[in-house]
Amino acid sequence: xxxxxxxxxxxxxxxxxxxxxxxxxxxxxxxxxxxxxxxxxxxxxxxxxxxxxxxxxxxxxxxxxxxxxxxxxxxxxxxxxxxxxxxxxxxxxxxxxxxxxxxxxxxxxxxxxxxxxxxxxxxxxxxxxxxxxxxxxxxxxxxxxxxxxxxxxxxxxxxxxxxxxxxxxxxxxxxxxxxxxxxxxxxxxxxxxxxxxxxxxxxxxxxxxxxxxxxxxxxxxxxxxxxxxxxxxxxxxxxxxxxxxxxxxxxxxxxxxxxxxxxxxxxxxxxxxxxxxxxxxxxxxxxxxxxxxxxxxxxxxxxxxxxxxxxxxxxxxxxxxxxxxxxxxxxxxxxxxxxxxxxxxxxxxxxxxxxxxxxxxxxxxxxxxxxxxxxx
Numbered sequence: 001x002x003x004x005x006x007x008x009x010x011x012x013x014x015x016x017x018x019x020x021x022x023x024x025x026x027x028x029x030x031x032x033x034x035x036x037x038x039x040x041x042x043x044x045x046x047x048x049x050x051x052x053x054x055x056x057x058x059x060x061x062x063x064x065x066x067x068x069x070x071x072x073x074x075x076x077x078x079x080x081x082x083x084x085x086x087x088x089x090x091x092x093x094x095x096x097x098x099x100x101x102x103x104x105x106x107x108x109x110x111x112x113x114x115x116x117x118x119x120x121x122x123x124x125x126x127x128x129x130x131x132x133x134x135x136x137x138x139x140x141x142x143x144x145x146x147x148x149x150x151x152x153x154x155x156x157x158x159x160x161x162x163x164x165x166x167x168x169x170x171x172x173x174x175x176x177x178x179x180x181x182x183x184x185x186x187x188x189x190x191x192x193x194x195x196x197x198x199x200x201x202x203x204x205x206x207x208x209x210x211x212x213x214x215x216x217x218x219x220x221x222x223x224x225x226x227x228x229x230x231x232x233x234x235x236x237x238x239x240x241x242x243x244x245x246x247x248x249x250x251x252x253x254x255x256x257x258x259x260x261x262x263x264x265x266x267x268x269x270x271x272x273x274x275x276x277x278x279x280x281x282x283x284x285x286x287x288x289x290x291x292x293x294x295x296x297x298x299x300x301x302x303x304x305x306x307x308x309x310x311x312x313x314x315x316x317x318x319x320x321x322x323x324x325x326x327x328x329x330x331x332x333x334x335x336x337x338x339x340x341x342x343x344x345x346x347x348x349x350x351x352x353x354x355x356x357x358x359x360x361x362x363x364x365x366x367x368x369x370x371x372x373x374x375x376x
Contacts, residue, residue, distance in 0.1 A: 001301060001309055001310075001313045001368075002313070002368060006317060006368075009321065009324075010365060010368045010369050011369075013320075013324055013365050014067070014365060014366070014369060016328075016330050017064075017067075017337070017362055017365065018064070018067065018068060019330075020330055020337060021060070021064050021073075023332070024041075024335050025061065025064065025072065025073060025076055026072075027040075027041070027335060028041045028057070028335060029076050029079065030043075030079060031043040031044075031045065031057070032044045032045040032049075032051075032054045032057050032058075032080050032083060033057050033335070033355050034051060034053055034054075034354070034355050035336075035352055035353050035354055035355065036334055036335050036336045036352070036353040039333055039334035039335060039336075040334075040335055041335040041336075045080075045083045048093075049083065049084070049086050049087055049090070049093075050087050050090065050093025050094060052095075052097035052100055052101065053100060053354075053355055053356055054080070054083075054084060054087075054101055055080070055084070055100055055101035055102060055103065055104040055105045056100070056104060056355045056356050056359045057080055057355060057359075058076075058077040058078075058080035058081055058104050058105040058108070059077075059103075059104025059105065059108060059359055059375055060104075060355075060358065060359050060362060061073040061074070061076045061077035061080070062074070062077050062104065062108040062109070062112065062373060062375065063359075063362055063363060063366060063372075063373055063375075064362075065077065065112070066112075066366075066372070066373035067366065074112075074113075077105065077108070077109065078109065080105055081105040081106055081109060081118065081121070084101060084102070084105060084121075085121070087101070088121075088124060092144075094128055095132070095141075095142065095143050095144050096129065096132055096140055096141065096142050096143065096156075096158075096159050096162055097158075097159075097162060098125040098126075098128050098129050098162065098165065099125070099129060099159075099161060099162025099163065099164060099165035099166075100161065100162060101125065102121060102122050102125040102165065103122075103162075103164060103165050103168070103375055103376060104359075104375050105118075105121075106118040106119070106121040106122040106125070107122045107165065107168055107375070108373070108375050110122060112373075119172065122165070122168070122169070122172075123169055123172065123173065125165060126165050126166055126168070126169035126178055127169075129162060129165055129166060130166060130169075130177065130178055130181050133181045133184070133185070134153075134206070134208055134211075136206075136207070136208065136209060136210055136211040137153065137155075137188070137206035137207065137208060137211040137212070138184045138185065138187065138188040138211065139155040139184075139185055139188045139189075139192075139204075139206055140155060140159055140162070140181070140185045141153075141154065141155065141208075142154045142155050142156040142158075142159060142203070143156075152208040153205045153206040153207055153208040153214060154203055154204075154205050154206075154217075155185075155188070155189070155192075155193075155203070155204050155205075155206065156202060156203050156204075156219065157189065157193050157200050157201065157202055157231045157234050157235050157238070158202075158231070158234045159185065159189075159238075160186065160189060160234055160235060160237075160238020160239060160241065160242065161234060161237065161238050161241065161376070163182040163185060163186060163238065163241065163242055163245075164182075164241050164245060164376040166178040166179060166181055166182035167179055167182055167242075167245035167246070170182075179245075179246070182242070182245075183242070183246060183248070186238075186239070186242045186251060189235075189239075190239075190250065190251075190254050192204045192206075192213055193235065194235065194254055194257065194258065197261055198257040198258050198259075198260055198261030198262075199227040199232065199258075199261050199276070200227075200231050200232055200234075200235040200258060201216045201217075201219075201231075202217065202218065202219030202220055202221050202228050202231045203216065203217035203218075203219040204216050204217075205217060219231070219344075220274075220343065220344035220345065220346075220347075221274070221275045221277075221278075221344075221345055222274070222275040222277055222278040222279075222345045222346075223277075225277075226275045226276075226277040226278065227261075227265075227275055227276035227277045228274065228275050228345070229262075229272050229273060229274060229275060229276055229286055229289035229293075230274075230286055230288060230289040230292065232258060232261065232262050232276070232289070232293065233262070233288075233289045233290075233292035233293040233296065234292065235254075235255075235258045236255055236258040236259050236262055236292075236293055236296040236297070237255075237292055237293070237295050237296030237299070238255075238296075239251045239252070239254045239255035239258065240252065240255040240296050240299045240300050240303075241299075241376050243255060243303070244299065244303075252300075252303065255296065255300055256300060256304075259293075259296065259297060259300055259312065259315075262293055262315075263297075263311075263312075263315045266315065266318065266319070269322070270290075270318050270319060270321070270322030271285050271290075271322060271326070271327075272285060272286060272287070272289045272290040272293075272319070273285050273286065274286045274289075274342050274344070274345045274350075275345055278345060284342055284345060284350050284351070285340055285342065285350075285351065286340075286341055286342040287323055287327045287338050287339060287340045287341050287357055288338065288341040288342075288354055288356055288357035288360065290319040290320075290322070290323055290327075291319070291320070291323060291338065291357055291360035291361040291363075291364055292356075292360045293316075293319060294315075294316040294319045294320050294360070294361075294364040295316075295360050295363050295364045295367065297312040297313070297315050297316040297319075298312065298313065298316050298364060298367045298368060299367070300312045301313045301316070316364065316368075317368075320361070320364055320365065320368075323338060323361060327339045327340055328361070334353065335353075336353030336355075336357075336358060337357075337358040337361060337362075338353065338354070338357035338358050338361050339351070339353065340352075341353060341354035341357040342354075363375075
């Protein structure tokens, strides 16, 4: 898929990743990072062990183990996984994002090492996710009640990336119910979340008793009918994941529809805003959306006819090269790689380091190398 100069760029970035992670991994060995404070990784295992991204650092370590063969990354990944057992004990803090937590940790470890305890953890997490399925509405409930707000009928586009935990559980256990739940949620999302132009809603509220859409919410984007870019990326990547697990053509076509909407809105400078429909000022951006979208674009390129591959690969390369040139810090001044990530448009803080930005940038570059460890 890549020409010689593009392959050289991939090799150069991989070398920078290996160099930086060599010392960052040692420095943050016993942490579960989410962001940086004055350039140093925080530790969510001390402040919020149930935080939804707490599997991402472990996933980064498994990717680095795969690339380098260095067992120190395996050992660091296992530290994160062991700490997450506290979440099972506490229970109340867990919600739909158990896939983000145990796919890059326990499922990854089981795939690589066949560790039986990791298999048990992952199946436990899959059962928790399946237990959130709402039969009337055909969706997996997002979150638990937030600040007293009734969220029983809420579903979010982000959950598409949790579905692979269910696909894995069916394959591993032989029980079809996990895949049936995942596909029903994906089928509902195709109808309720994806607009005709390929943009997506962040939050769709269903009637939890009778089913049917009640309303949509703007969520982390600019507004109700806007186009939160990380949500576009979750949908783009999430639907191609469901296609890879099921071979259902509608999922591929849905991923492509979202991808073409995303590609058509990439600015000339390659910098992705928080929302494609936000005002020009303030010019808030979200580097994480670019990294996630690049992963999905590369996966689409792998399954479409050869004549169509270039469209997706070139778009992914534009996003990744822009990040490398303008939004990556390869120095020792910060533990993070990617700069200027943003959680949501209307939150006070913007343009900070977010761990999943680093993870998906790393994953995308490794995909282009052609020898990645697919954790989903």
